Amino acid sequence: MDFVAQLTLFVLAIFLGVELITKVPPTLHTPLMSGSNAISGITVVGALIAAGSDSGMLINVLGFTAVVLATINVIGGFMVTNRMLAMFKRK
Amino acid sequence: MHVSQNWIDIAYLIAAVLFVVGIKGLTKPKTAVRGNLLAAAGMGVAAVVTLLNEHIVTYEIIIAGVVVGGLIGAVMAKKVQMTSMPQMIALLNGFGGGASFAVASAEFFRGSANDTVSIIATGAAVLIGAVTLTGSLVAFAKLQELIDGKPMGFPGMKVVNAILFIGSLVGIGYLVMNPGNETVFWGLVAAAMLLGLLLVLPIGGADMPVVIALLNSYSGVAASAAGFVMGNSALIITGSLVGASGLILTSIMCKAMNRSLTNVLFGVMAEAGEAMDEDEVYAGKVKSTSADEVAMLLETAQRVVIVPGFGLAMAQAQHAVRDMADTMEAMGIEVEYAIHPVAGRMPGHMNVLLAEAEVPYEQLKDMDQINPTFEQTDVAIVLGANDVTNPMAREDKGSPIYGMPILNVDKAKTVVVVKRSLSSGFAGLPNPLFAKDNTLMLFGDGKGAVLDITTALKEG
Numbered sequence: 001m002d003f004v005a006q007l008t009l010f011v012l013a014i015f016l017g018v019e020l021i022t023k024v025p026p027t028l029h030t031p032l033m034s035g036s037n038a039i040s041g042i043t044v045v046g047a048l049i050a051a052g053s054d055s056g057m058l059i060n061v062l063g064f065t066a067v068v069l070a071t072i073n074v075i076g077g078f079m080v081t082n083r084m085l086a087m088f089k090r091k
Numbered sequence: 092m093h094v095s096q097n098w099i100d101i102a103y104l105i106a107a108v109l110f111v112v113g114i115k116g117l118t119k120p121k122t123a124v125r126g127n128l129l130a131a132a133g134m135g136v137a138a139v140v141t142l143l144n145e146h147i148v149t150y151e152i153i154i155a156g157v158v159v160g161g162l163i164g165a166v167m168a169k170k171v172q173m174t175s176m177p178q179m180i181a182l183l184n185g186f187g188g189g190a191s192f193a194v195a196s197a198e199f200f201r202g203s204a205n206d207t208v209s210i211i212a213t214g215a216a217v218l219i220g221a222v223t224l225t226g227s228l229v230a231f232a233k234l235q236e237l238i239d240g241k242p243m244g245f246p247g248m249k250v251v252n253a254i255l256f257i258g259s260l261v262g263i264g265y266l267v268m269n270p271g272n273e274t275v276f277w278g279l280v281a282a283a284m285l286l287g288l289l290l291v292l293p294i295g296g297a298d299m300p301v302v303i304a305l306l307n308s309y310s311g312v313a314a315s316a317a318g319f320v321m322g323n324s325a326l327i328i329t330g331s332l333v334g335a336s337g338l339i340l341t342s343i344m345c346k347a348m349n350r351s352l353t354n355v356l357f358g359v360m361a362e363a364g365e366a367m368d369e370d371e372v373y374a375g376k377v378k379s380t381s382a383d384e385v386a387m388l389l390e391t392a393q394r395v396v397i398v399p400g401f402g403l404a405m406a407q408a409q410h411a412v413r414d415m416a417d418t419m420e421a422m423g424i425e426v427e428y429a430i431h432p433v434a435g436r437m438p439g440h441m442n443v444l445l446a447e448a449e450v451p452y453e454q455l456k457d458m459d460q461i462n463p464t465f466e467q468t469d470v471a472i473v474l475g476a477n478d479v480t481n482p483m484a485r486e487d488k489g490s491p492i493y494g495m496p497i498l499n500v501d502k503a504k505t506v507v508v509v510k511r512s513l514s515s516g517f518a519g520l521p522n523p524l525f526a527k528d529n530t531l532m533l534f535g536d537g538k539g540a541v542l543d544i545t546t547a548l549k550e551g
Contacts (some may be wrong), residue, residue: 010328024118029437035127056200085127
């Protein structure tokens with residue numbers, strides 16, 4: 001993908017983000033943070049490629065670290081968000 | 092190969108759509124759980140199709156990493172107490188930044204970044220990712236009280252930070268000219284990690300909500316930069332969504348604290364104007380009351396607003412408060428909660444703490460909703476909140492907190508402030524609310540006072 005196309009995506013997604021997030025009520029700001037944290041674990045995509053590329057010891061170590069950290073982010077983030085939101089849903 | 096890459100990219104698009112729909116679900120408590128699950132499903136789609144990537148030739152390290160990370164994440168999510176949620180988010184921010192940092196480093200050593208754009212993107216991902224990692228660890232240590240929450244620094248710290256930042260940029264520039272220079276790369280890593288430490292150390296504990304929101308934003312931007320390195324649209328889109336989210340929350344927190352972002356970042360506290368004398372404010376004007384008197388007052392009330400602060404959560408009094416509110420509701424009294432944006436230690440924290448105690452979210456009102464209703468409120472009960480109720484923010488132009496948005500509890504017919512003493516809050520200021528004609532002080536432990544009021548209500 002060329003740079004201008006990437007930049008276009010980046011800028012448009014920021015505008016979309018602003019539109020979306022301003023509609024989230026303050027009551028849900030903490031779950032929003034943990035949820036968006038989990039979503040930022042999308043780096044796991046890059047981490048998986050690095051860890052599975054089999055291109056030397058240093059990259060294996062970096063890849064493993066990246067997979068561990070991103071997975072903590074994804075699993076921990078979604079689970080704790082779910083736990084909080086379930087409390088809001090009661091009754 | 093072209094066809095399969097297209098399919099993989101389409102799967103990433105589906106994942107991005109699921110994230111957007113998922114965040115949209117978070118705009119209402121009723122749809123929020125489903126929104127979170129949709130976002131998680133999006134992550135599942137993205138992860139699974141990535142495994143089909145042609146560059147992945149071995150799975151041992153992946154499986155080991157997923158198992159270790161998954162276990163740690165699950166245990167953290169299950170064990171964390173709701174009062175400790177800011178620490179958990181700080182750690183997750185740090186890990187997100189760290190992951191992007193590690194991914195960009197791996198790409199660097201694989202030599203896949205060789206054109207100007209991807210080298211700059213790699214440098215940005217390393218810089219922002221490493222700053223997020225070490226900065227978040229400092230924020231975590233401050234919140235967890237592993238280190239002193241007070242601002243820490245040394246003379247010339249800002250100069251050092253400026254040198255580290257400019258040095259990092261120069262390093263990235265050098266890498267563009269001389270791709271693959273490992274010494275410069277490690278120099279960049281060291282400078283970025285040190286910068287993260289030095290940026291958060293001088294920020295005081297009271298400003299941590301702003302810092303967490305800002306680091307949240309950084310972790311998104313770092314992911315986005317990693318996306319530029321890899322040419323991956325899912326990372327770019329998702330990272331910028333998170334970056335925007337963190338920025339909005341940062342600005343909400345700054346407004347609520349009446350601080351500019353630069354003041355928070357550079358550890359500038361508001362200048363204490365003419366110091367107000369506590370004796371002058373309080374002398375002879377403070378009326379103290381008892382739980383029985385408060386109960387009598389409540390019995391004749393039609394509408395009561397409870398104003399919780401973090402002191403309430405520290406005393407683990409949320410359930411006791413809920414019981415008191417239930418008792419009042421059973422007597423036909425309308426009860427609502429007034430939540431200031433900085434009532435907890437991060438955006439929306441107090442709401443989560445009360446939701447945990449099974450307070451219905453319909454009763455949780457934010458500042459703009461509740462402020463016009465105080466004039467029709469018979470009793471406002473302030474529990475563990477102080478600065479956010481200080482009328483000086485509205486009335487005294489010379490006050491350091493002038494202009495800070497507050498809850499107008501003093502407009503209620505009667506205000507009951509439950510507090511151990513007349514001591515000041517984070518801002519270090521006396522609160523004239525305590526000396527108002529319509530204010531009654533109920534001195535004592537928050538939880539004990541709430542239990543006493545509830546008992547008196549039930550007996551009365």
